[in-house]
Amino acid sequence: MPPMSLDERAPTATGTVSPPVPARRPSPSPAEAVVVIAPLLLTIALGLWGIRRKNTMWGDESVTYQLAHRDLSQIWHTAQHVDLVHALYYAVMHEVFGLFGGGLVTLRLPSVLAMSVAASGVGLLALRLAGPRAGLLAGLVFPVLPQVQKYAQEGRSYAMVCALVAWATYALVVSVPHRARWRWAVYGSTMLLACLLHEFAVLALVAHGVTLGLSRVPRPVMRAWSVTAAGVVAGLLPLAIRSAGQAEQVSWIGGPVRLQYFLVVAVLGLACARAPLGGRGPVRLSVLAVPILVLPGLLLLIASLVKPLFVDRYVLYSNIGIALLLGALMDHFHRKQQSSRYVWIAAVAVLAALVPSSLSLRTPESRSDDVTAIGAAVRTAGRPGDGLLHLSGRHRILTAANPEDTRFLTDLALAQDPVSSNTLAGVELPAREIAARMLDFDRIVAVRATGAHSLTDPREQAKTSTLRRHFRAHGTTHVNGARVTVYVRDHDPSPKAGPRTTSPGASGGVRR
Known part of the structure; x- marks a missing residue:
């Protein structure tokens, strides 16, 4: 006989109906605390x-480092020209830098915690679920x-997005049986915040909808999710x-970036989902994990068939799915006592391979x-x-993280520095x-980003043609x-330093 719901009222000996007993929220169990x-x-x-x-930083982190050191108004004005999709993250990191200092550890620690x-x-x-x-x-x-370890140590938004998607997914699972409006509000606001940090988090919303459809949840639940999802999209x-x-x-994306990892974990996840993983509740673990993976x-x-967009970190949160499936599979084999020993041996072997x-x-x-x-090489x-020359100019960010690296050099192409122009590269x-400024110098230090130089820009053509004709x-x-x-x-067979001229923002740096 199923347990009586809280809305049912049992008749007393006198025939009257007793009032419902209010539910008490159970305190977290030791198992939950450990988990x-x-x-x-x-x-x-x-x-x-x-x-x-080793006290190093890569280009995307350098952008975070430079923009987060600007004022909030400057971040907003810069976002009107470039990197609007990351504006909220830069604003968050600006506040973090203000509270804890703008060092390298502070740049990455929020990602570790997220x-x-x-x-x-x-x-x-x-x-x-299991x-x-x-x-x-x-x-x-x-x-x-591996992918989680990598982006847990990067000063970018992807770890935060992953955390928000994970907890939004948990809020979704909790909301299905209860149907309480405040639970759907929590789910929707968490998903919206994830999307505002990175737009492609909205793809997790699609995965959630597929999960509910495959789970054949009641119509009121599907309707509540649809309304919430519409609010997130709006x-x-x-x-x-x-x-x-x-x-x-995203013009730099010529094709799928690090596609192999995604394919490997997707195939592995689909193989795990074929096992009888068990589970409980209206939403099954495999039905939740496979779509988000x-x-x-x-x-x-x-979408990349129309315009290349696939980069593995854009869907970092898909690792939630493979972790759920692997955890449930290991639990399944552990319950089969005859094979549990081999499972743990395999797990240790995999961990050793990951070292x-x-x-x-x-x-x-x-x-x-x-x-x-x-910067050190410059x-x-x-x-x-x-003189200092960047090939191409939009990669000036590669030498702007530490102004001391270019302090005594003159940026020959720069008319307005990144901060005052509210841009990334000036x-x-x-x-x-x-070209005329280049001919005023006898020595030029040129920085050429790997695979980034384009001859279609007249400025870049002027730089390369002048170097080719007048310099060696x-x-x-x-x-x-x-x-x-x-x-x-x-x-000049015995080159000497060029004139000690200056230009606005010669260092290409940002205001600290």
Whole structure:
């Protein structure tokens, strides 16, 4: 006989109906506490391990570092021209820098903490859907995933988005049986905040809808989700429309970036979902995990048929799905006593195999560029009074993180520095003026970003043609993400430093 619901009233001996007994919120059990705390502590430990990466920074983090040091009004004005999709994150980091200082650890620590919160959310999700052991295992699997380890140590928004999606998913699962409006409000506001931090978080909303459809939830539940989802989309729409005008921000994506990881975990997840993972409640674990693992990346790949958009970090939160499936699979095999020993042996072997990857992720070479090394190479190659040239100009951010690297050099193409122009890379002079300024110098330090130079821009054509006709390469230093070349005038066999001229924002730096 099923238990009587709280709305049912039992008749008393006199025939009257007794009032309903109010429900008491149960206190967290020891199992729940372990499921929350253990993954959180493991993620913090892995996040703090090698967090400085030998005191280096890569290009995207450099953008965060520079913009978060600007005033909120400057961040807003800059976002009108570029990087509007990350404006909220820059504002958050501005406040973090104001409270705790703008150092390298402060840049990355919010991501460590956010990923720790995400791990706890993953654990609670699995606990609710498959039991305490599955919850603990899923929560512990999540932080050791290579992609999670990588972006837990980056000063970008992706870890925060992952945490918000994890807890929004938990709010969704909790909301289904209760149907309370405030629970749907929590779900909707959490999802909206995730989308405002990064627009592609909206793809998790699609995955949630598919999960509810496959779970055949009652119509009132589906209606409540639809209304909430419509509210999230409406809240995101102004940002999406406005940021569409900044599509050049993703023009660097020539094809799927790091697609292999997504394909591997997707196939692994689908294989895990074939096992009888069990579960409880109206939403099954596999029905929740597979859509959030596969759909966001798949939709980005489909969109890439029109315009390349797939980058693995844009759907970082899909790791929630693989962690849930692996945790539940390990729990399934543990219940089968005859095979549990082999499961744990396999788990130890996998962890051992991940050690080289974990070590590699904490080196400067694990990122596509290293602005610290690029700046140091410029500082070493340059002499006071030398000219400085960026090929191309939009990659001036590669030398702007530390103004001391370019302090005694003159930026030959710069008309207005990044801060005063409310841009990322500043405003450059017309092509003719750049060429004329270059001829005033006998030595020029040129920074060429790997794979970034384009001959279609007249300014870039003027830079390269002037170097080719009037200068010769005197020495090149190759660093991660760029090469730094010293050019000298052909007419002077014994090159000397150029005139000690200055230009607005010669260092290309930002106001601290």
